[in-house]
Amino acid sequence: MSEAPDPSGMTLTARIREASNATFLAELDGHEVVYKPIAGEKPLWDFPDGTLAGREYSAFLVSEAFGWRxxxxxxxxxxxxxxxxxxxxxxxxxxxxxxxxxxxDEAEASGMKTVLEAIDEHDRPVTLVHEDTAALRRMAVFDVVVNNADRKGGHVLAMPDGHRHGVDHGLTFHVEHKLRTVLWGWVDEPLDADELAGLERVTTALHGDLGEQLTEHLTVDEIDNLEARCAALAAVGRFPPPAGYGPAVPWPLF
Known part of the structure; x- marks a missing residue:
């Protein structure tokens, strides 16, 4: 499935009930796919423009421009x-x-990055952690750029080969700062050369085909702010800390 097949041949196989909007598993050309019809989207007062499906597709286009899959x-x-x-x-x-x-008491020995500490339902101290890998760092950079308001732990897919996919990008590209993520482990650490090069690729693409494609799904202000976030992150050259008045992590975390 290197090219987008014709979805008219899709067969629905199950509904994912945990999803906030209508979400289905389906079979298409012998492959399993996730299908989110626009007709099943619930209106969101803080994301009034376009569609969640359009934002998800826009996130894919930006991901492709980064070159990180x-x-x-x-x-x-x-x-x-x-x-x-x-x-x-x-x-x-x-x-x-x-x-x-x-x-x-096991967080340090895990070798993972600490995000926050809390108390669980049994009054035991627990710590939210994530791995320290190049694949996950790239996802964190991507989330800053697309202004992802919903990077839950369950939205990080751990692939057998060590690759990490991110999914569920309907709450992205807002003009106001809305970054809510579980990937805060690198705050103030410098971006590496690969991450800075990715930002440059996206910025360049925004002045070409990417910018043109995004106009079908995002507002002009949203695209301008996307480019501004790329420029600001590249100029600072470090992973940003939480900012703004909203929560820094999504809820629930998973």
Whole structure:
């Protein structure tokens, strides 16, 4: 499935009930896909423009411009319930946890980055941690650029080969700062050469095909702010700390 197939041949196989909006598993050309029809989207007062499907597809386009494959293959097409987002299903490795909650006294020994400490439902101290890998660092950079308001732990897919995919990008590209993520472990650490080069690729692409494609799904202000976030992050050259008045992490965390 290197090219986007015609979704008209899609067969729905199950509904994902945990999702906030209508989300289905389906089969398409012998592959499993996730299908989110626009008709099943619930209106959001703080994301009034465009569609969640359009934002998900826009996130894929930016991911492709980075060259890091953060977002799995994604496209827009008309399935059994109308136009929507279609994304290639990913079989994760159940033995790998890129993001986890561990007892606080085990956090340091885990070798993972600490995000926050809390008390669980049994009044035991626990710590939210995530791995310290190049793949996850790239996802964190991507999230800053697209202004991801919903990077839950469950939205990080640990692949068997060590790659990490990010999914569920409907709450992205807002003009106001809305970054909410579980990937805060690198605050104030410098970006490396690969990460800075990725920012440059996106900035260049915004003045070409990427910028043109995004105009179909995002407002002019949203695209301008996307470019501004690239420039600001490259200028500072470090992972940013939480900012603004909203929560720094999504809820629930997973």
């Amino acid at each position: 953060v977002v799995p293959p994604t496209w827009l097409g008309t399935g059994p319930l109308g136009l929507g987002m279609v994304q290639r299903w990913q079989d994760v490795d159940p033995e790998q946890d890129a993001v986890d909650v561990v007892p606080t």
